[in-house]
Amino acid sequence: MNESDYEDAVVNYYERLYAFGYSLTGNQDDASELTQEAFYRLLTRGGMVRDSSKIKSWLFTTLYRVFLSWEQRRALLPHFEISSVENEIPPVTPEQMDVLLDNAVRDCLLELEERYRAPLILFYLNDHSYDEIASILAVPIGTVMSRLSRGKTLLRKRLAGRAIGADANSKITHLKSQLNSASRAL
């Protein structure tokens, strides 16, 4: 791989690769390291990628494999179970989304199990078709479809929970300010 191709690959894919890495590891340092490792391998073993149109998939697949090898080595992947209480929370609406902060959306995603988190982030990065996602994660297309569906449901329930909390906080803040105004008037 020549320097120009490498540079193009960095410019075109590093942000999405980082986002994918972040969604897998949940922290900036590991996401950066995963991204660097993927590009390092492209630099040193990129000769194996004959078709330049395959570089994107190659990078995502490589990053995911590196992550899995880390996971196997460390066995420290946090595991979150969806509580039964959340089943009673109604799904989030587009209006409620306005209340949510971007970081809260990210945090909700990070709370999901890796098997849902990985296909979801690839889907939301808007850069991969579902069959590409299947190829990157090395799972059947049907599995991707079902994990996307289940992952979306879980994510939205978590988002709804946050939105309700945020809405309640907003109302409490509003009430507090009203009370303060009233007490000052008295």
Add this chain to the structure above:
Amino acid sequence: MTDEEAKLILQAYAPNGRSAADPNFQAALNQARCNREVADWFANEQALDTRISESLSRSLTPPTRLKSLLLAQRVIIRPVVWWRKRSHQLALAACAVLVSILSLVWFSRPGPVGFDKYREEIGGSTVEGIEPVGRVPRDQFQVRRWLADNELDADSVAPRGLNDDMISSCRVVNWRGNKVYIICYQLENHQNAHLAVIDRAALKDAPAESPVFDQIGKAATISWSRGNHTYMIASTSGVASDLMKLF
């Protein structure tokens, strides 16, 4: 296709319209066009997905220096062409050594030598003067075992006038890269005779099956071939006519 099936498929529909050209979504999209409930669900789904996608894009921005680090990586870590990698260099060196050894073995293999040369050097010499290869058997028992070990049946190849009881010693010598088995006989008149056996292919012009008699200086020889071997009886102190009596 049921509404639920259509919804399951449309959940994988990218919010940025990227999936519009994908034929796998067409049937589900048609279902959404025909069914108001599915259409509303899909519109809501797309609106949510778009917002989540935008939100994630904003919250998952890489650190500012990551791009510089990645670009610097190409300068720090120069791609190594395969033949410059240490492991490949070692493999190449090993291959070169192997090829050299094989070439050496191949080219040093002895080619066939003229029979005249063989007769002159083995038949005309005192065999005892040639350094033997391996152990030389010292007694009759060892001689018989040596003959058996080397698959040499002296009785079947030696002429009638030479028998096992007359064997005084045996040895193997290396002659121009070929093994020559030599059996020494003690003749009645206190003279010695040596039966030399060599691979027939080692000689360019090995004699035929009929014995050939020759006199080389003081040495007399009788030579013949049978099967894959060439045999020669030589007596350094005799004459051809004496050896002929052995047959």
